[in-house]
Amino acid sequence: MRHLLDFQGWTRPEVENLLDTARVMSEVLERPVKKVPALQGFTVATVFFEPSTRTRISFELAARRMSADVVSFAAQASSLQKGESYKDTLLTLEAMGIDAYVIRADSAGVPHQATRWVKGVVINGGDGRRAHPTQALLDAYTLLEALGTLEGKKIAIVGDILHSRVARSNVELLPLLGAEVWVAGPPTLLPQTLPGARLTPHLEEALAEADAVMVLRLQKERMEAGLIHLQDYIAHYQVTEERLRKTKPSAPLLHPGPMNRDIELEGTLADSERSLVNRQVRNGQAVRMAVLYHLLVGKER
Amino acid sequence: MLLIKNVKLVDALGERGPVDVLIGEGRILSLNGGKAETVMDGRGLYLAPGFVDLHAHLREPGQEVKEELSTGLLAAVRGGYTDIVSMPNTSPPVDTPEAVRALQKKAQALGLARLHPAAALTQAQEGKALTEAGLLKEAGASLLTDDGHTNEDAGVLAAGLLQASPFGLPVAVHAEDASLRRGGVMNDGPLADLLGLPGNPPEAEAARIARDLEVLRYAVRRGKKRPHLHIQHLSTKRGLELLREAKRAGLPVTAEATPHHLTLTEEALKSFDPLFKVAPPLRTQEDREALMEGLLDGTLDAIATDHAPHTQAEKERDLLRAPFGIPSLEVAFPLLYTELHLKRGFPLSRLVELFTDGPRKVLGLKPLHLEEGAEASLVLLDPKERPVDPKAFASKARYSPWAGWILGGWPVLTLVEGRAVHQALE
Numbered sequence: 035m036r037h038l039l040d041f042q043g044w045t046r047p048e049v050e051n052l053l054d055t056a057r058v059m060s061e062v063l064e065r066p067v068k069k070v071p072a073l074q075g076f077t078v079a080t081v082f083f084e085p086s087t088r089t090r091i092s093f094e095l096a097a098r099r100m101s102a103d104v105v106s107f108a109a110q111a112s113s114l115q116k117g118e119s120y121k122d123t124l125l126t127l128e129a130m131g132i133d134a135y136v137i138r139a140d141s142a143g144v145p146h147q148a149t150r151w152v153k154g155v156v157i158n159g160g161d162g163r164r165a166h167p168t169q170a171l172l173d174a175y176t177l178l179e180a181l182g183t184l185e186g187k188k189i190a191i192v193g194d195i196l197h198s199r200v201a202r203s204n205v206e207l208l209p210l211l212g213a214e215v216w217v218a219g220p221p222t223l224l225p226q227t228l229p230g231a232r233l234t235p236h237l238e239e240a241l242a243e244a245d246a247v248m249v250l251r252l253q254k255e256r257m258e259a260g261l262i263h264l265q266d267y268i269a270h271y272q273v274t275e276e277r278l279r280k281t282k283p284s285a286p287l288l289h290p291g292p293m294n295r296d297i298e299l300e301g302t303l304a305d306s307e308r309s310l311v312n313r314q315v316r317n318g319q320a321v322r323m324a325v326l327y328h329l330l331v332g333k334e335r
Numbered sequence: 336m337l338l339i340k341n342v343k344l345v346d347a348l349g350e351r352g353p354v355d356v357l358i359g360e361g362r363i364l365s366l367n368g369g370k371a372e373t374v375m376d377g378r379g380l381y382l383a384p385g386f387v388d389l390h391a392h393l394r395e396p397g398q399e400v401k402e403e404l405s406t407g408l409l410a411a412v413r414g415g416y417t418d419i420v421s422m423p424n425t426s427p428p429v430d431t432p433e434a435v436r437a438l439q440k441k442a443q444a445l446g447l448a449r450l451h452p453a454a455a456l457t458q459a460q461e462g463k464a465l466t467e468a469g470l471l472k473e474a475g476a477s478l479l480t481d482d483g484h485t486n487e488d489a490g491v492l493a494a495g496l497l498q499a500s501p502f503g504l505p506v507a508v509h510a511e512d513a514s515l516r517r518g519g520v521m522n523d524g525p526l527a528d529l530l531g532l533p534g535n536p537p538e539a540e541a542a543r544i545a546r547d548l549e550v551l552r553y554a555v556r557r558g559k560k561r562p563h564l565h566i567q568h569l570s571t572k573r574g575l576e577l578l579r580e581a582k583r584a585g586l587p588v589t590a591e592a593t594p595h596h597l598t599l600t601e602e603a604l605k606s607f608d609p610l611f612k613v614a615p616p617l618r619t620q621e622d623r624e625a626l627m628e629g630l631l632d633g634t635l636d637a638i639a640t641d642h643a644p645h646t647q648a649e650k651e652r653d654l655l656r657a658p659f660g661i662p663s664l665e666v667a668f669p670l671l672y673t674e675l676h677l678k679r680g681f682p683l684s685r686l687v688e689l690f691t692d693g694p695r696k697v698l699g700l701k702p703l704h705l706e707e708g709a710e711a712s713l714v715l716l717d718p719k720e721r722p723v724d725p726k727a728f729a730s731k732a733r734y735s736p737w738a739g740w741i742l743g744g745w746p747v748l749t750l751v752e753g754r755a756v757h758q759a760l761e
Contacts, residue, residue, distance in 0.1 A: 121651050141653035142531040143607025162655070163531030202531055225528035 037156040038325055039145050040165035041206035049174070049210055055324035055332075056175055056317070062099065063320055073102035076133045076330050081107045082159065083120065083139040088291065088315065089159055089169075093136045096322035102330075105132070120144060121151050128152045134330055137161070155329045163197050168325055169290055170203035172318040174211060176310050177246055179317070180286045185212035190240040190281070192273055193250030193298050194223040195233075200290045201250060205231040216240040220271060222261040237271050244281040248288040249273050249299045264297070273299040278308070286310045337753070338368060339715065342377025344705045346384050347688035356382060358711045361752035365707055375748075375760065377715065383687045384703040385417025385712035385749065387694035389478075389507075389591055390567055390639035391664060393419070393450075395438070397426025402644040402731050404438070408447035410642070410664040410730035412757040415690075415714035415746030419448045420698070423455045424482045430455035430466045432474035439475050447756050448749075451477035451698065456495045456506055460484045465495055472502040477698050478565065480507035483614070485543065487513065489550050496554035496562035503699055505563040505589070508547055510574070511615055515539035520654050522601040522616045530604060532654060535616050541573040548581045551588060565697055566590040568641050570615040572625035579634045589697045591639035592626045594667045598674045599623075599736060609650050609657030610736045613643070627675065630689060631682075637693035638686075640667045644732030662732035666723055668716070670737060672744025715748035715760075 041049075062070055078097040080090050090106070097104045107123065124135065134155040137145045142162035149156050160166040174184065181187055189208055195201045195217045208215050209230040216232045217224070218240035224233055234240055241247065257264055278285065287299070287308040295301035304311060336359040343352040344366075355368030356377070393407035402410075411419045421438065423429035429438065435452045442450035454476040458464045462484055471479065479499050486492045486508055496506050516539040521527050523534025544566060554562040569575060569590045581588050595613055600620050603611040611617060629635040643660025650657055663670075668690060675681035692702040703709060720743040725735040749757035 119648055119651065120653060121648075139653060141655035144653045146607040147651075147653065161531075163533075165531065196528075199531060202529075225525075227525040228528060 036329075037145070037149055038167050038329065039149070039156065039158050040167055040203065041170070041210065044210060046210050049207065052171065052324050052328055053175055053178065055327060056171070056321045059323035059327070060317065060320040062323070063316070068099050069101060070099070071101045072327055073097065073100035073330055077103040077105065077131060078134045078136065078326065079105045079107060079127050079132045080136045080159070081124065081127065081138070083109045083137070083144065084160070086138050086160070089138065092315070092318045093159065093322050096319050097326055099319070100323055100326060102326070120147070124148055124152050128154065134326060157325060157329065160199055163199050163202065165203045165206075166199040167203050167207070168318070168322050169200050170207040171325070172314055172321040173204055173248065173288055173290070174207055175317045175321055176288060176314050177286070179313065180310060181245055183212070184208060186214070187212070187245040188214045188216065188243060189246050189248065190244040191215065191217045191248045191250065192237060192240060192271065193219055194252055194256060195219045195228070195250070196223045196225050197253065197256070198250050202228070204248065216244070218271070220262050220267060223256065237277065238280055241277055241280040244285055246286050246288065247273060247278065247281060250290065251292065252294055252298045268297060272297065273303065275300055275303060278303070284308060288314060290314070336369075336371035336373070338371035338374045339377040339382060340368070340374060342380050342382045342715070345381050345683055345687050346704045347684065347692040347702060348704050349684045353377070358713075358750070358753050361754075362711050363705065363707055363709045366705070379718065380747070381716040381718070382705060383714050383716060384691040384705065385714050385751065386415045386668060386690040387418040387698070387700070388416050388640050388642070388664065389420045389565075389637055389694045389697055391419050391421055391642040392424070392644065392660070393421045394425060394644065401646055404442055404450070405445055406729055406731050407642070407644075407664070408442060408445055408450065410728065411448040412749040412751075413729050413746065413759070414664040414666070415668050415716065415749055416448050416664065417712040417714070417749060417751045418451060420451045420453050420477050422482045423453050423480065424460060424484070428455045428460045429453070430458050430460070432467065432470045435471060435474040435476045446754075449751060451475070453478045453480050453482075453507065455479070456481045456486070457491060462486055462488055462491055465491070465498055468499045468504055469502050472504050476504065478505040478507050480567070482507070482509055482567070485509050485511050485513050489546060492547065493550045493554050496551060496564060497558050500554070500558050500560040500562040505565045505697060507565040507567050509567050510540055510543040510547055510569075512539045512543045515542060519616065520612055521604045522618050524601070524619070526601050526604070530607070532604065537571040537573055537618060537622065540569070540571045540615055541577060544574045544577045548577060548586060548588065551586055555587065561587045564588045568593045568596065568615060568639070569626070569629075569635065570596045570618050570622060572622045575625050575629045575634055579629070582634060589636040590634070591637045591694075592630060592635050593639060593641045594663050594670050595641075595661050595736070597623065597626055597638070598670055603736065607654060609652060609654050610661070610734060612654060612657050612659055613661050614659040627679070627681070631685065635689070636697055638667065638671065638689045639694065640664055642730070644730055647732075647734055650734060661736060662728070662730050662734070664730060665728055666735065666737055666742065668746065669742035669744040670740070672716070673720075673742040677743065711750050711753035713750045714746045717745050717747045718743045719745070721745065
């Protein structure tokens, strides 16, 4: 594994291997002293061209728990508009001896472009609508914890699919592990096709007999752009207690956060026993530790 | 006097020769040899009329960091072009007779390719108040266009067509419905969905072409003189079908296709490289095939470069922020000679016509054929293959989506009225 950009070209054993390592890392996080020397001497840079809190902190903690040095770069979208160059930023960091770059950008493909500019390892921390691979890995990890296996399981992803990097990465990853993925959303927020997924504008169809449900955040700008009407969305796509009756009993509920309570899902559900939201955040650290470890030390791929 | 011996001729009339071409006094004096001070061996080479580009962005005035007349016109002659239409979307836009004259004067002093500035259809290209068609024509404007600004107001376009018609000025349009295109940066479809890039639907082009053809129909009905609508860089199968129907119905419309839409498809965006970001976007193989069909059956009148240089740094930004455009003056003919003629058997004579008489007709210029007495604005082409090397471009934009492609058909001598403006014979 040279870089982690998306899951194009990945195999099931590679994913399973990575998730096995995440299990080991998860044990590290249970210890009183949550630190191992695995990445001593390595320097990890989080390069966030788009604001983020949880992903950046999760990666930085993951790196520190393995004794890596961490530097953090956050650019304002405004300075990018003025023409500040991603390439120059990355080349400056490169000159300082960075081993791994976690890159977040609002434009699809920036991590792919970065691999042409820097010698270090590139990890996609979320790029535009394209991919958010560590989110998908932590989702898969959390689902495996809850369901035991993903083989033959029906996973429903609900909400703004068109603009969602989380959806795209899950649609690439979960079928690799044997899952059947359905995505549901209003027609204006649904792509024409997504290889690996079954698309439907009918929420009920996606939820029917689902083994797990992943709810995505509805972004305000979609309403402002006239792509949806809020009340219509709530009436037809909000994930509610009532609608979850169509799923398998006690099918778990995931959400990559941050949540809009009472918009994409019924507020009380977020705190219910079905909700794995906090598990996801916790597992995120373990998964990111595993990714950093594999890319910097393991070098299997 | 220049004598090119044993050279094959190719123009819109077909291929012939080899013959010995004698050039002097700015004309072709003879196709049967003669005495000359300079004698060239043309064995294995093709002689063609000089190319005419309907659509180049030379960026002067105001954006000389991207390109300027001296570099753009040198790039042009190196690409075999003797005549170039420059787009008016400069800074400020070319929207007055003075601006047209200033450009021409400077270009004449450079003595490279002949410049035929296009002027804006509306003041400041804002799509509201029309420019002075008659005065612009007298100043030397070759056509009127708001180019990348897409003429949202159909009434203004109709008035522009009517206004330009008595002066024989074509009105060229970038046919794309901006509200349907929204923020699209690549062709809309399954691949854009997969890559997570905002799509620009082919229907945005077709919808605007359909509207503009109706606007043209109106201008034809209302005008005393026939207006002339020219559709720039047509990219879709559906757009081509609409154009074909309109031509059959006798509407006075012409259209061009670009080297990039003829040689590349949306698949190139899989690299996430903004080198391939262009407006209208690279489309599907089906669209590309349709364009080639359109070139063959005469639906398309010309191949125009849409040479759009930017700085390297701008093209190394991300796909949302990098500017649209590909520089292509220096590779346009070799690209299509290789990809269309050599690889797909596209007739060479028709290809040359699309670079010469096709665009000449759009501009209202007489056809130029290789016969005694013809103006010696010519290009000598070498079929020998070599790789595209953007580092060697005369254009300031020294990058290319075709870098490393092995192409033949390179212009090795360009003559403007008998004067050598580019010479690269070994």
